[in-house]
Amino acid sequence: MNRPHADGLPRKRHSGFTLIEVLVALGIVAIALTAGLKATASLTRNAERQSDALLAQLCAENELIKQRLARQMPGVGDTDTDCEQAGQHLRVQTSVRPTPNPNFLRLDARVFKDTDVLMQITTVMGRN
Numbered sequence: 001m002n003r004p005h006a007d008g009l010p011r012k013r014h015s016g017f018t019l020i021e022v023l024v025a026l027g028i029v030a031i032a033l034t035a036g037l038k039a040t041a042s043l044t045r046n047a048e049r050q051s052d053a054l055l056a057q058l059c060a061e062n063e064l065i066k067q068r069l070a071r072q073m074p075g076v077g078d079t080d081t082d083c084e085q086a087g088q089h090l091r092v093q094t095s096v097r098p099t100p101n102p103n104f105l106r107l108d109a110r111v112f113k114d115t116d117v118l119m120q121i122t123t124v125m126g127r128n
Helices: 019-069
Strands: 077-085 088-098 104-113 116-126
Touching: 019 077, 019 088, 019 104, 019 116
Parallel strands: none
Antiparallel strands: 077 088, 088 104, 104 116
16 A cells, blocks of 8 residues: 655555666667677687687798708799698698899798688798
8 A cells, every 4th residue: 555655645666677777778788798799709710810820830931941951952933732730721832032142042931721821931041
């Protein structure tokens, strides 16, 4: 039973939330969840990109070290090799180009994942 207030009007009893309050709260929660989902997706993409860059660097350095360990100057031109690191299949394109000094060659190792270039490393190799 409602008791009258001091001004003689009956008191209103509030119980629960209005529909508008609930909808506003749901909207705020939806926005927060969407922002969290986008942040998580961004972190996942960054981790994948960093992992790909590390694997590409390993493949490129392996090809350049293989050229150095051959103990002879490589022939000028391009070669393609497959490289598998951590279950991923990458392709390494090695380019050997002459330099103005005939005692040195320029070696470029470019690593591809499908058609995307992940990394390129360039070095100069001299006669041993």
